[in-house]
Amino acid sequence: MxxxxxxxxxxxxxxxxxxxxxxxxQKEWPQLALTIVHDQRVADLLIEVDRPLFTYVHxxxxxxxxxxxxxxxxxxxxxxxxxxxxxxAKEIVQxxxxxxxxxxxxx
Numbered sequence: 879m880x881x882x883x884x885x886x887x888x889x890x891x892x893x894x895x896x897x898x899x900x901x902x903x904q905k906e907w908p909q910l911a912l913t914i915v916h917d918q919r920v921a922d923l924l925i926e927v928d929r930p931l932f933t934y935v936h937x938x939x940x941x942x943x944x945x946x947x948x949x950x951x952x953x954x955x956x957x958x959x960x961x962x963x964x965x966x967a968k969e970i971v972q973x974x975x976x977x978x979x980x981x982x983x984x985x
Contacts, residue, residue, distance in 0.1 A: 880911045880912070880913055881911065881912050881913075881922045882912075882913050882914075882915045882920055882921045883912050883913065883914055883915065883921060883922070883923040883924075883925055884914075884915055884916075884917070884918045884921035884923070884925070884943075885897055885898060885914060885925050885927070886918070886924060886925070886926045886927070887926075887927050887928070888926060888927065888928040889927065889928050889936075889959070891929045891936070891958060891959040892927050892929060892959030892960075892962055892963060892966075893959065896959055896960055896963045897927060897963045897966060897967065898914055899963070900963035900964050900966070900967035901914070901967045901970065901971070903964075903967070904967050904968065904971040906971050906975050907971060909975075910971065910975065912974060921943055922942070922943060922944070923940060923941065923942060923943060924940070924941040924943050925938060925939070925940050925941075926938065926939050926941070927966060929959070929962075934955050934956060934957055935953050935955050936953065936955070936956060936959065936962035936963075937951070937952070937953045938951065938952055938953070938954075938966045938969070938970065939951040940970065940973065949973070950969075950970070950973040952969045954966050954969070
């Protein structure tokens with residue numbers, strides 16, 4: 879089953895497009911059965927990114943929209959959002975790979 883994800887940025891330092899490109903560059907991304915949607919109403923997951931003011935810390939949180947449960951959260955320290963997007967994308971893919979790929983291999 880494909881999960882639909884909506885990306886949301888709460889900072890101008892890391893845009894949704896930048897994170898979308900970084901996710902697409904991850905080699906495991908196509909195997910995860912995740913799609914990025916542009917309408918939050920149809921999304922199963924919400925992925926929010928932010929950067930607190932006066933810091934180089936970029937945070938992310940993955941939320942199940944149906945239950946409002948936080949599935950994963952993390953942070954990457956980087957000078958700008960372009961650099962941070964690679965680290966955030968890697969952590970997001972690692973989370974979903976751990977959650978989805980072992981079950982797929984068992985089939």
